[in-house]
Amino acid sequence: MTAIAITAPGGPEVLRPVRLPVPVPGAGEVLVRVHAAGVNRPDVLQRKGAYPPPPGAPDTPGLEIAGEIVALGDGARRFETGDRICALVPGGGYAEYALVHEDNALPVPGGLSLQEASALPETFFTVWTNVFDRAQLKAGEILLVHGGSSGIGTTAIMLGKAFGAVVVTTAGSDEKCRACLELGADFAINYRTQDFAAVLSERALRPNVILDMVGGDYVDRNLKVAAMHARIVMIAFQKGSRFEADWMPLMLKRLTFTGSTLRTRSVAEKATIARALEAQVWPLLADGRLKPLIFRTFPLAEAAAAHALMESSEHIGKIVLTAG
Template structure:
C-alpha cells in the first residue's frame, strides 16, 4: 500500500498537537480526483478542528485542511472534465494537510493563469466563503457599501478585492494601523482600527451606513452591527470569534427592516459547493486572469511545520493567507 505524509491532530489542543504521520494514499471514488497536493491553505476552521471544536462532517478525513492546489494524478469512474496532469485548486471537506487528497471534480477549479500553486491554494476556502456570503446571501450590489470585520484576514482581504471589483464601497475594521494601511492599499475606502475606535461611532460620525456587513466576530459586535446597518441592510455571520451567545437590542432589526443571516461552508453538499464553484469560474476567474484580483500570501511553511503555521495564525500577526507547501 502506497503511503504519504500527512498532518495528524494527535489530541485536542494547541498548535503543538499537529504532527507529521504516514498514512495510506486515498483512492478516488466515482466522480473524484486524486490530487498530488503542492500547497494547502491554513484557515481558522482548521484551528477549531485542532482544538476539538469543529469535527469533520461524516465521511470526511480526520486530517485537517479545507483547500488545496496541485496536479491531478488519478481519477475515479465517471470523471468528465479533468485529465491527469491538469493543475487544479479545490475545496475539500478535510484532508488538505497531506501530500495527496481526493476531491469531487465539481468542487475543483482550474488554477487561474498566472498564479502559483501556493497562491491557488489560498483561493478556495476564502473565495467560496466570500462569494456565497457577500454576494449570494448578502446580495451586494454595485454602488452599495460593504463593511468587513477582520479586514486583514484571508477572508477580509478577499472581501475587499471582490467588493471593489464589483463596484461597492468597502469599509473594514482591523486591529492595528499597519493592518489598516494594508487594507487601504488593497482598495478599502476606509479602515477603522477597532483597538482605538468604536466602528459604529466612526460610521455614524461619517454618515456611512453599510448595506452589507460581513462579520466573523460576533459577541458585542452584533449590537453595533444592528446600529450601524443601513435600512434594508443585510448582516451576514460567518464566525463567532467573540462568542455566539450575546445580548443585543434587536429593535433596529424591525425598524430598519434588516436581514440577519449567516452560513457555514464545510458541511454543505458537493452539489451546493459546485454551484458556488461555477459562479466563481464565471464571475471571478476572469478578474484573476486580468490581474485585477489575486490572493494575498503572508507566509508559506513546509507541510511538516503545520504547527508553526497555526501558531502564526493564532498570533493574528498575518495579513492575508498562510499556506503549507509540500515541495
C-alpha cells in the first residue's frame, strides 16, 4: 500500500509517499480501506518530532479515517466487511489501509460522504470529552471557544449550539469571525484587532466554560473573564505551556482549571466517548442538523501541501486527505 512517511523531523517537505505492507488485523481490530483521512495539529507536531506516537502505534501520521472494512480480526463482531465506518486511530491514518479497534469505530452517519465522515472523529471526540464530559456544559451557559475557525473550533461551535449554549468565539480575521457566526456562534471577536478579555468585560459576558488551545497569555485573561464556578479546559498550548498568571481568581471564583489529551488514552476510554457520540450526536449528523465544515481536500500523495496549508492558518474548518 501507499502511505505517508515522516522521513525526518522537519517541515512539510519531510512527508513523502512510501510503499508499506498492508497491515493485518489483530484481535478485536478491523482493517479499513481508507477513502479519506483528516489532518490535525497533532499530525504537524508529530512531523516536527514533538509528539511521538504512543507505544504500539504506527509511525505513519494520521489520527482519523473513514472508509470501508475489508477484513476482521479474531473476535471482531461489531461490524461486517463492506461496512462504511469512520474511526479514531492512534496513528497510521495517512495510508491506503489502516487498522482500528472496532470499539473506536463508528458507522458513517446517513447522508454524509466518506470525506465528510473522515473529518468527524478527532474533533468530535476531543470536543465531547472536554466540553461535555470534563466541563459539563449545560444548556443556557456561555461557552467561550478560542480558535473558533479551526477544526476543533468549528466543531465546538456547532456542538455548543446544538446543546443549547450561548457560544462566544475568538478568531484571527474578520472573515473567520463571519464564518464562525454563520456556523451559529452568537458573538465572535477578532483577536488580532481586539483584546477578547476587554470586549467580554465591556459586554458583561462571563463564560461558564472556556475551551482553550492557545495557552500562554490567554490563561491569565481566561481567569479574569470566567464566571463564578466556571470550568476552563486546556487542550493545547500554541502560545506555550509556561506563562505567568494571576491565579487568585481560581480561588475567589471557585474555578475548575483542567485539561486532557486524547491520543494516549486506552481503547476502552475512547470507546466510552464513541458510544456517547453515537447515542447523542450521530443522530444530529444523520438528520442534517450538524455537518462538518471541510475547507479543502488533497490527494494522499500531497500530504506535504496539506500540512503547509494547516500551518498557514488560512483554513476555516477541516483539511482532508483523499486516498481512494
